[in-house]
Amino acid sequence: MLDFAIFAITFLLILSSRQACGIPGLAPTEEKDGNLQDIVNKGSLHEFLVNLHEKFGPVASFWFGRRLVVSLGSLDLLKQHINPNKTSDPFQMMLKSLLGYQSGVIGEATESHIQKKLYENGINKSLQSNFNVIVKLSEELLSKWSSIPQSQHVPLCQYMLGFAMKSVTQTAMGSIFEDDQEVLRFRKNHDTIWSEIGKGFLDGSIERSPTRKKQYENALLEMETILKKAIKERRGKNPGRHVFMDSLLQGNLSDKQVLEDCMIFSLAGCVITANLCTWAIYFLTTAEGVQEKLYKEVTQVLGKGPITMEKMEQLSYCRQILCETVRTASLTPISARLQELEGRIDQHVIPKETLVLYALGVVLQDITAWPSAYRFNPERFEEQTAKQNLTLLGFSGSQECPELRFAYMVATILLSVLVRKLHLLPVKGQVMETKYELVTSPKEEAWITLSKRN
Template identity: 35%
Template sequence: MTPVFAALVVLVTVVLAAYFYMQRHTVSPGWKVKTTIPGLQSNDPQNGNFTDIAIAGSLHELLVNLHKTHGPIVSFWFGPKFTVSVADPDMFKELKAVFDRPPELFRLFEPLIGPESIQYANGFEGHKRRKLTDASWSHDMLRHFCENFNELGEEMSTKLSSLPKMEHIPLSQYTLALTIKGLSQTSFGDYFKDDEHCHNMKHNYEICWEEMESRLGGAQMVEGSERQKRYDEALGNMRAMVKDIVQKRKENPPKPHERAFIDLLMENEDIYDESKLLADATSYMVGGFHTSGYLLCWTIYYLTLNQEVQEKVYQEVLRVVGSKESIGPEDIPQFQYMKQVMNESLRLSILAPWAAKVQEVDISLGGHSIPKGTPVITALGVMSQDEKIWPNPKKFDPDRFSPENVKGRHQFAFQPFGLPGRICPGYRFAYYELTVFMAILIRNFKWTLVEGQLVESVYGLVTSPKEEVWVHIEKRQ
């Protein structure tokens, strides 16, 4: 090789290395943000990687691909915003106390929950509101709700018992109806003991939710379209109901033991003016209805596929409550195996695929610098499928959550309700309510799947089955 040719080879190698280094380490539209975090370059200054999200199927699925390729910390562009995603227990631990959430990642839901929703409230304002409302889901409140959950579980059992033998039952319709009633009656009071009110709420809420799901899937709303009118009307009806409840509770105040979430909002007018009250009343419905409804649906679905687990749950129910008429607050902590089953259902269904944090200061995470104001996604769903933490991750195995197995696992490996700094306010409620419902439904029926179904998942803000899950029940003696 001549010296000139050798020099040329070295030069080309250096230029190429520099080019690939820049490709890997500099991602921004217009090269504005320099980062060492691997990931995607922006395709467009406004839309960033929205096309890549659409091609992947959902943000969760894009994150799965990115983390698989690049490891526990990755970057991409959420529209015009440089965004980081982490899927690692140690990094979760470092973020554990962060409260603030990047509003821009959740703007899509603003027309439904309102700009004043808790979803967008950071800093002092957010803390103040959470401190006030978290009391609605305390252990003491849950003890009060127990009787209500029993009534609802029994009501659904009676309805199911009246169906013809081997009827095909649309599982998610039933579980959503149950959890919508559970949260409405315990948070907004007796108003929702009236079946017509409950039906109206469910009907209008579902129109609004479908609209949010469509937008999440990229379907834009045309101004003045029938779709827009239907949505506006449903949202208007929901808000009118909340106003009606407030009016009725003002005229006829609840007794001390009947006070609920809505009363806390009404009594604290310095924190909750009318628009904030409407925003948070809706936000808690949005936060609670589909999450708990689909968790119940996924759990029963997994039990139909794993009959031996269903039998173990049944045996536990018999052991804890036997033929006792109703399940009491003292029984709830005894359902150890049921909790394992719920946790494994949360993990395997990837019920809430991701959450997000933001900080007002530059930070360092996983050896990389992250500029202040950068949204940091906690990829809860990516981590719940990490085979280093969960061997054979697609297998439904509640023993992963046995006390012995939990002991050996990183404390932050499983965070289905988000990190402690701003954990979901409804997490105790969800476990408690579903324990009562499951105990009643499994004590009364054996559940099987109607044959020939392929149940696929849609990963929105909540993971739902793509199509209805059809089941059979057989009454137990």
Template identity: 20%
Template sequence: MTTSLNVPPIAPGKLPLIGHAMPLLKDRLAFIQRLRTHGPIVRITVGPKTVTVVNSAELIQKMLTSQADEFTKGLLFEKLKLFGEDALPVAEGKPHLRRRRMMQPAFHRKQIAGYVNTMRDTVEPYITGWHEGTPLDLKTEMQLMTQGVVMSALFSSTPERKPALTILHSVDTVFTTALQRALMPISALERLPIRRNRKAQAAGSALRTAVTDIITEHRARPGAYDDIVSLLLTAQDDTGATLSDDEILSEVTGLLAAGSETTAVVLAWLFHELGRNPDLERQLHEEVDSVLAEGPLTAERIPRLAFTRRLVSETLRLYSPAWLVTRQAISAVKLGEFSLPAGSDVIWSAYALHRDPDLYPDPLRFDPDRWLPERPQPPKGAFIPFGSGKRMCMGDAFAWTEATIITALVASRWRLRPTPGTAVRPVGAITTHPSSLHMVPEARQHANTGNAR
């Protein structure tokens, strides 16, 4: 006697041979959002491959928390092993637990508070280097700025603009390659000596080379630095073992990549929205001017930037960088009312979740006041910009602090004006980034704290 399994339905629109490839290629963000209208879990096909899409906030939360041990990180993270086999972002099982425990002290909230001055001092030269009236490629500028912040915290140094751009392009190449390989998982193509593969290998090598000498310097002068690499050099697991240079290299490379790209695109979107909403821009300027009138931005003053924090929250909601996150079922698993076979590839989208009208009133409206404590808040699991459960991004507090500081410091000196005649749309690449975002800096006339007028 056999029992029929309740498998998720196939989403409408499947075509012979190619499945749902056409809408996925045409506008993947719109497609992934439309899938939410077809139920809590649906299946799509891309050529011969079937992928399960989890739409329900409740089921996503279960997959990330109470049922987390039934899933690995899945295809996208497997392809990101260009950073290293057991680097924290891609590690599984016991290696993941060991690395997380060893790295946790570097991202403790008290440690983050100690990074505030470093973040502020790193950011200010970037924004003072802008020229009034000269258009900025805002995504690139924010990437360079956040990369500089991460590098300052990681190993007490920031590169000049040209080598910084080399690192930035290498990060973009590695991430883009991982996404391409996840969307078209044909292992044989990854081994061919074609230009795309050679470029990915070169980018991975460039990233590793960029930090190798710095780790060697830290080894040679262990007492000369107070940064994340210093903490990793002394971190021990339960047996007293420390990380090897190669392990530290993998972690630093992964942190450098993940810590710069995601925060940068959030900040680009934030200033895009401010450029379209002068009332919100005015509120931000009033708050920032009030706080910075008392002195430089410090860890003690950051909690007073409540409106700034709500701007960051709303940007993380409306433009969540995580439009695609993967998992894979280790064995047969029951998720809600549905059964998934062992090896099932699963995806979910924070971008689509955060725009669900059943969870957020008027979801496409940029409204930072929806995060006021007196307003109704979304249900548990409906706002997860950094994931949830034991695999939640360990750098969430770092990212919140970094984004708040950069927003405040830019707003203290500049207004960023949109360039006329350009349409900006979200693009689902490795993150949800703007298609093209050029903005013109306009110096503020009444900025406080000694900033340029």
């Protein structure tokens, strides 16, 4: 996840230099850049951390520039790590730093906690208010897919990103995004911004390309203009269906805070939802028995009646599938906390104000925590231990990121709509390679085929 490094650098610039404190790890390759080139050479921060922990064990250190970073790569160590800063979501903090947003990144703890709750409640309320919208979008996708010949290859990533963007924009900002032209405009800017977040900044390539930098800045400016227009239209009005932006506006936040939170949800919500749906459907095509068990659950719970939120919450096996999708794909492979007070991991002291990385992608593939870790096996989440482990890592329960909570519900609706009517089938010979960034995605387009159920 190369995207993460600029966030870390932003944080660490305010800190004083640290000694390695006896924690095993890499010495700086270069005095100025530390291990930056080592990360670039591995292809992503996740792949760098996999190699780092294989070499040095579950607690290891390396250097961003002249600053020490400690990475934790086992469940036991994460259980040990105590951090008093529990008021902010690390995923949102990463994105805010990457986008240059400062409000809520470092500030009054009480104010940050209130804003975090407002953000979470806004997503929950907008999901409830827009449940039928997401069902409608799912059924529209089903209608398109039902018309595709069985032998035709379907570009899964492309469809899922379009579906996710419609779901997120209409849920976040309202009916203006029922217009496909507005969605296409949003998608163009979204793609430009997301493609540059992290990699272009980390390896310096964006600074060496005035054209790319200008395209990025223009896309960000245009995206902010779209959000400002939506804020203006919805402020002080009662436009009907409640959306995420309405919750922020009712919370007496400044326009700047509303803009930033909407930007974070729009960017992160689209990418997390799209890739959760992509990986879940892809894994279902490779596991026929899992897909058939899901079909039986969906038909038993839904019957011939309408889809409701209450019924979605009864789809326990579907939730197991989504949890296993997050684990197998390492959906978000890195998280982080700032060590606000001096702490200790095993025999190692972590100094105050050290950035501590949670190597989630490493932990999610640890065979000591997950038997047959590289096998897609939703049944593992019948065990309470597996559920507790996922909650500890922030992918379930009270600690899960709000954007992931949104994605879980959207994916549940979509899967229940699709598997009722369609068999999701693999393309023979396809080899799926993974791209590890802020959110993990297929490196190339993922292709599937479809057939109608009798």
